Amino acid sequence: MTHATGGLSKGKTMTNDPAALALHWAQTGRKVALATVIATWGSAPRGVGSQLVIDADGAMEGSVSGGCVEGAVVLAAMDAITAGQHAILEFGVSDDAAFAVGLACGGQIKVLVQPVGDGLTIKTLQALAEARATARPIGLTTDLATGISRVITAADAPERFRLDRAGLDDDGTFITIQNPPLRMIIVGAVHIAQPLVGMARACGYAPVLIDPRGAFGSDARFPGETILEDWPDEALAALKPDARTAIVTLTHDPKLDDPAIMAALRSDVFYLGCLGSTRTHAKRVARLQAAGFTDADIARIHAPVGLDIGGRQPAEIALSIMAQITQTLRHAR
Known part of the structure; x- marks a missing residue:
């Protein structure tokens, strides 16, 4: 006999997975960008790999800073969607703003904004969704110079997959990891x-x-x-x-x-x-x-x-x- 706990609704699952929500929005005809924290210094409110999905009208789900800089990221994402170009944003989180989200002191964050299109394709987002559905490890590597993302496997970055650790590599690429639960x-x-x-x-x-x-x-x-x-x-x-x-x-x-x-x-x-x-x-x-x-x-x-x-x-x-x-x-x- 099995006693099973109740699962999250589909809506909640998507909200907790900005990449999946970005795919859903793009497939329904909305113009979308995905913002990802790619580096932090000091007491940054959110960790590397945190994401926020934004559409052309400014609707958003997720978080990259706990509320400190979301407004600026949304505006930059809307500009990136219009231009069809990725952007890299840097923010210093002030002591006051950091305190407001429960931190003792300020920090800095760097955010990559990618419109869903040539660099971050629907096909790539579909690969992430399929891997999640089948509980397979998968990752993305993004060339920060071009904004182009491609799928990688655990064999490409074994230590990052083992540690669940997104981050910047020395060659100017950013790697994000999506492991099975x-x-x-x-x-x-x-x-x-x-x-x-x-x-x-x-x-x-x-x-x-x-x-x-x-x-x-x-x-x-x-x-x-x-x-x-x-x-x-x-x-x-x-x-x-x-x-x-x-x-x-x-x-x-x-x-x-x-x-x-x-x-x-x-x-x-x-x-x-x-x-x-x-x-x-x-x-x-x-x-x-x-x-x-x-x-x-x-x-x-x-x-x-x-x-x-x-x-x-x-x-x-x-x-x-x-x-x-x-x-x-x-x-x-």
């Missing part, structure tokens, strides 16, 4: 899972709980969460974990944990963490070796799970797990 699959709807799902969601993961024991994975204990009341190997076969997926096993029961661990080791998950003591893990290792897994396979497992921060309470253990997952994702492998 991060997922965390938690096997065992136990007490540690309760704070862990909230931390996962706060860190940008879509959490999924797997536990065939209905009393554990109940809506009362995990309100609004996605809970699969299936055996872990069956659930993971349907979920198809990939390189943007972390898996955590928490049941302490080999009948539940082992099938999940074996499925994870046969996949490209970037993190696999398993609850249990050193002695428990030694027994786990013996079972995996008997099942034919190599030492290199088994070395992928983080066990005992989590960073050693001395935590004892469920929330502290969950914090140590979330920290280790973050460390594994963001550090070079």
Whole structure:
């Protein structure tokens, strides 16, 4: 049985994805430009890669500065649409303006404005939309001299994709990254899972709980969460974990944990963490070796799970797990 959380409406999804909205507006006949933060200094209100979509009448969605310079960007975008030329804008965000959006001091931002046309084509925006729909990583590289964008893959900029890091390269190009959403699959709807799902969601993961024991994975204990009341190997076969997926096993029961661990080791998950003591893990290792897994396979497992921060309470253990997952994702492998 599956308890699924409600998804965003199509309108909200587009609002949260200015590139998708730019495509939609352009396909409906509106003249559109896309503004992207390409560099920041100091306490800039929005990070590199933040976007704002604008049409020829000044309608806009998204943000490049939290409200500080949106008006100026909109006017520049309308001019760029009329001229059919990209523009690069630089703004110094004053202390007063920065304070108004919750910052302690000012900063600077550089914004690329691209009309949808020759440089940023509808075909390119369609490629971004198709990649998002199929959960494929994709990126854009833009020549700042010409304003021409082209699609790239993770093989073209592996470190940027791994770190989800847009930015300027030394050759005068700007790279923006669109990765599939991060997922965390938690096997065992136990007490540690309760704070862990909230931390996962706060860190940008879509959490999924797997536990065939209905009393554990109940809506009362995990309100609004996605809970699969299936055996872990069956659930993971349907979920198809990939390189943007972390898996955590928490049941302490080999009948539940082992099938999940074996499925994870046969996949490209970037993190696999398993609850249990050193002695428990030694027994786990013996079972995996008997099942034919190599030492290199088994070395992928983080066990005992989590960073050693001395935590004892469920929330502290969950914090140590979330920290280790973050460390594994963001550090070079």
